[in-house]
Amino acid sequence: MTSILDIIAILLGLTALFGWLNHRFIGLPMTIGMVVFGLVSALLILAADALIPGVTIDDDLIKFLKGVDFYDTLMKGMLGFLLFAGALHVDLNAMIRRRYAITLMATFGVLLSTALVGAGAWLVFQALGLDVPFMVCLVLGALISPTDPVAVMGVLKIVKVPPSLEAKIAGESLFNDGVGVVVFAIVVALAFHTGAKPLDAADVAILFIKEAAGGAILGIVTGGIVHYMMRGIDEYVTEIMLTLALVTVTYAVALQLHLSPLIAVVCAGLLIGNIGSEKSMSETTREHLHSFWTLIDEILNAILFLLIGLEVVLLQFDLAPFVAGLIAIPLVLLARFLSVGASVVMLRPFSRFSEGAIWVLTWGGLRGGISIALALSLPESGDKATLLTVTFVVVVFSVVVQGLTIARVIRRVVPRSTEEPGGT
Numbered sequence: 012m013t014s015i016l017d018i019i020a021i022l023l024g025l026t027a028l029f030g031w032l033n034h035r036f037i038g039l040p041m042t043i044g045m046v047v048f049g050l051v052s053a054l055l056i057l058a059a060d061a062l063i064p065g066v067t068i069d070d071d072l073i074k075f076l077k078g079v080d081f082y083d084t085l086m087k088g089m090l091g092f093l094l095f096a097g098a099l100h101v102d103l104n105a106m107i108r109r110r111y112a113i114t115l116m117a118t119f120g121v122l123l124s125t126a127l128v129g130a131g132a133w134l135v136f137q138a139l140g141l142d143v144p145f146m147v148c149l150v151l152g153a154l155i156s157p158t159d160p161v162a163v164m165g166v167l168k169i170v171k172v173p174p175s176l177e178a179k180i181a182g183e184s185l186f187n188d189g190v191g192v193v194v195f196a197i198v199v200a201l202a203f204h205t206g207a208k209p210l211d212a213a214d215v216a217i218l219f220i221k222e223a224a225g226g227a228i229l230g231i232v233t234g235g236i237v238h239y240m241m242r243g244i245d246e247y248v249t250e251i252m253l254t255l256a257l258v259t260v261t262y263a264v265a266l267q268l269h270l271s272p273l274i275a276v277v278c279a280g281l282l283i284g285n286i287g288s289e290k291s292m293s294e295t296t297r298e299h300l301h302s303f304w305t306l307i308d309e310i311l312n313a314i315l316f317l318l319i320g321l322e323v324v325l326l327q328f329d330l331a332p333f334v335a336g337l338i339a340i341p342l343v344l345l346a347r348f349l350s351v352g353a354s355v356v357m358l359r360p361f362s363r364f365s366e367g368a369i370w371v372l373t374w375g376g377l378r379g380g381i382s383i384a385l386a387l388s389l390p391e392s393g394d395k396a397t398l399l400t401v402t403f404v405v406v407v408f409s410v411v412v413q414g415l416t417i418a419r420v421i422r423r424v425v426p427r428s429t430e431e432p433g434g435t
Contacts (some may be wrong), residue, residue, distance in 0.1 A: 012310075016080055018075070018078060018286060018309065019073065021102060022079075022314050022317070022318070023314070025052075025067030026045065026310075026314050026317050029044065029045060029048035029049070029052075029317065030044070030045070030087055030313055031146055032048070033045075033048065038416065039415075040165070040166075040415075041165075041309065041312065041313055041316075042161075042162065042165045042312050042313065042316040042410070042414070043316070043410060043411055043414045045312075045313050045314075045315075045317040045319075045320065046265045046316045046317075046319050046320045046407065046410050046411060047049075047323075047411065048317065048318065048320060049316070049318065049319065049320020049321040050321075050323055050407065051320075051325075051435075052320070052321065053072065053232050053320060053322075053323045054323065056068045056072055056325075057324060058322065061336035062122055068190045069292060073192065073325065074220050075409060076322065076325060076396065077323060077325075078322065081318060081320065081322060081383065081384055081387050082319070082384045082385075082387045082388045083379050084250075084382040085315065085381070086223075086381075086384050086388070087139060087262075087266070087379050088382070089311050089314075089315055090161075090273065091258050091259065091261075091262035091272060091273075091276045092159075092258055092308075092311055092313070093161050093274060093306055093308060093311055093312065094159075094160060094185065094188075094276050094278045094280065095251060095254070095257075095258045095275050095277075095280040095282065095304070096280070096305070096307055096308035097160055097161070097164040097166035097181075097277075097280070097308065098185055098196040098276070098277045098278075098279075098280025098281045099280045099281075099283060099284035099300075099304050100301070100304075101178075101181050101182070101185065101280075101281060101284065101285075101304075102178060102285070102392070103220050103254050103281050103282075103284070103285035103286075103399060104285070104372040105174065105175070105178035106177070106181075106182040106281070108175075108295050109175065109179050109287035109388060111178060111358060111361070112179050112354065112355075112362065112364075113178075113182035113183050113186065113353045114186075115185040115357065115400055116179070116183045116187065116304045116350070116351060117182075117187035117190050117360060118187075118190055118351070119184075119350075119353075119354060119357075120187070120351060121156050121157055121187050121190050121191050121194060121248045121350070121352040121355050122190065122194065122289060123346075123349070123353060124152065124156035124343075124349075124350040125149060125152040125156045125194060125198070125344040125348060125431045126149070126343060127152070127345070127346035127350070128143075128148075128151060128152035128155055128282065128339075128343055128346045129145070129149035129150075129151060129152030129153075130148070130152075130333075131146050131247065131338050131339075131342040131345075131346065132148040132150060132151050132152065132339060132342065132401070134254045135335050135338050135339065135342065136148065136335060136397075138167055139331045139334060140336055141155060141331055141335065141397060142399075143330070143394050143397060144202070144289045145395075146198070146201055146202035147202050147394050148205075148211060148263075148390070149198050149201075149277040149393075150195070150199055150202050150398065151339075151398050151401060151402070152154055152198075152346075153191065153194045153195040153198045153199075153341075153385075154191075154195050154382050154385040154386055154402065155343055155378060155382050155402060155405055156191060156194075156343075156346065156347075157187045157190065157191025157192070157381065157382075158183065158184045158187060158188070158376040158377060158378065159188065159189045159314065159367075159378055159379030159380060159381050159382065160181075160184040160185050160381075161312060161379055161380060161381075162181060162377035162378070162379035162409070162414065163181070163375065163376070163377050164184065164185075165414075166375060166377060166414055166417055167180065167181060168229055169417040169418070170421055171418075171421070172371065172375075172421060172425070173425060175365065176365045176372075176425070177326070178369055179368070180371070180372060180375055183372075185277045185279045186277060187272065187275065187397075188273055189223065189226060189271045190223060190271075190274075191275035191381075192271065192273060192381070192385070193218070193219055193222045193223055193271055194219075195214050195385055196218075197218060197219065198224075199250055199389065199390070202388045203389075203392065207407065214305055221269070221270070221312075222269065222270055222271045222274075223274055224270055225270035225271070226265055226271030226272065226274035226275040226278070227271075227275070227278050228262060228271040229264065229265055229268070229270055229275045230261060230274065230275035230276060230277065230278030230279040230280075230370065231265070231278050231279070231282060233257055233261045233275070233279055233280065234257065234261075234278060234279035234280075234281075234282035234283055234287070236284065237253050237254065237256075237279075237287070238282060238283060238286060238287040238290070238291050239291075240253060240420035240432075241253060241292065241296075242288060242290065243293040243326060245293050245295075245296055245307060246296075246315045247293075247298065247299040247300065248295040250292065250296050250300060251299065251300055251303050254300065254304070257279055257283070257429070258276055258279070260395040261273065261275050261276055261279050262276055272419065274337075282336070288300075305402055307315045312402075315379075315380050316380070316410070317377075318344050318380070319379070319380055319383060319406065319407075319408075319410070322403065323403065325394045325399070326396075329396075329400070331397075332396070332400035332401060332422070333396070333400060335400075335401050335403065336400055336401040336403070336404025336405060337404060339404065340404070340405055340408050341406050342420040343378070343405055344373060344374075347373050347376050348369065349372045351369050351373055351376075352369050355368065355369055357377050365397055365425060366424070366425065367421075367423075367425040367426075368425075370420060370424045371417075371421055371425060371435050372384075374413055374416070374417055374420045375382065375413070375417050375420075375421075377409045377414060378409040378410075379406060379409070379410060379415055380406075381426055382402050382405070382406050383399075383402055383403060383406055384400040385402075386398050387399065422434050
């Protein structure tokens with residue numbers, strides 16, 4: 012049995028090796044490079060096993076990846092730290108000024124995209140002879156519709172976006188994953204009849220409000236407590252430990268109370284990164300704290316995206332699900348375009364948007380590890396392998412193709428002098 016130390020050693024070793032190779036010879040952005048190296052490595056292993064008699068490296072890799080448990084590693088481990096690190100560097104005032112746009116896209120936009128992707132996927136599956144129930148197609152819509160904050164925040168580090176548009180992109184990505192996970196849990200319960208009793212409309216509304224609003228309140232409370240504790244000291248090692256405890260305790264308590272841990276750590280990170288940074292930290296503490304969390308963010312990002320590439324060995328290579336995944340790429344982009352466009356149209360009487368905002372929000376809405384983790388967490392059924400294949404194809408296209416071309420899209424559709432005059 013592979014020990015935790017062995018797993019950490021293998022992942023850090025591969026991440027460091029591939030990171031060096033990428034930086035030395037290829038020069039891709041780190042996260043995209045990790046996906047490419049992981050994907051190529053996994054495909055080479057599969058090819059070697061198929062062509063060379065007696066070679067069973069893929070069995071060892073599959074055993075290793077199952078030992079890692081991608082869902083638990085991301086959703087109950089890495090993600091809290093990654094979201095907190097991302098929220099720590101976001102301008103809260105800029106987000107508040109765009110609160111209506113962020114809120115609408117993170118709620119209405121996710122729900123609309125879920126419905127559109129679900130309905131479109133059902134038509135695609137039927138045309139390809141895949142008998143996937145409509146409610147299960149909605150599950151696919153729920154897990155693929157939220158943009159991945161880890162992937163999005165990674166892109167924002169390397170491309171120049173007008174500040175007001177950047178606030179919308181960052182704010183939406185930080186919150187819509189929390190909303191999306193809640194929607195996913197509800198749709199899974201409806202599709203696979205999990206839980207003690209069937210959910211009705213009132214149950215769905217109560218569950219949604221409890222998890223989303225409850226998570227936000229918990230994050231504000233725990234963040235406020237740590238902010239108060241930091242005000243009374245000036246010792247950066249202790250203050251960094253307080254933020255580490257903040258992330259882990261907030262995430263664990265949210266899970267125990269069945270609140271959204273994602274929304275909770277985002278709210279805590281926003282509070283510490285803005286109010287805490289201004290009022291409870293010295294300049295020395297601020298520099299060390301931000302440097303520490305930037306390093307944590309970069310390392311965990313690299314490991315996460317390497318795992319995404321390696322996960323290809325868990326797929327069943329059947330033609331119909333793979334074709335469905337290729338067709339799902341434009342379907343997901345269209346659903347994203349329509350959901351963003353509808354949100355912009357609804358807000359237009361009250362706010363002005365940058366020229367090209369819809370195109371940037373559409374192409375910059377990357378999918379990532381959260382979608383794969385949610386697909387892996389689905390109850391065992393005959394449809395799980397199909398949904399996992401479709402999700403993986405969409406995510407790889409999103410990270411690699413959209414991630415590499417978003418800067419070109421921004422240069423093409425956003426005038427250099429564009430900046431929103433404020434508002435939502």
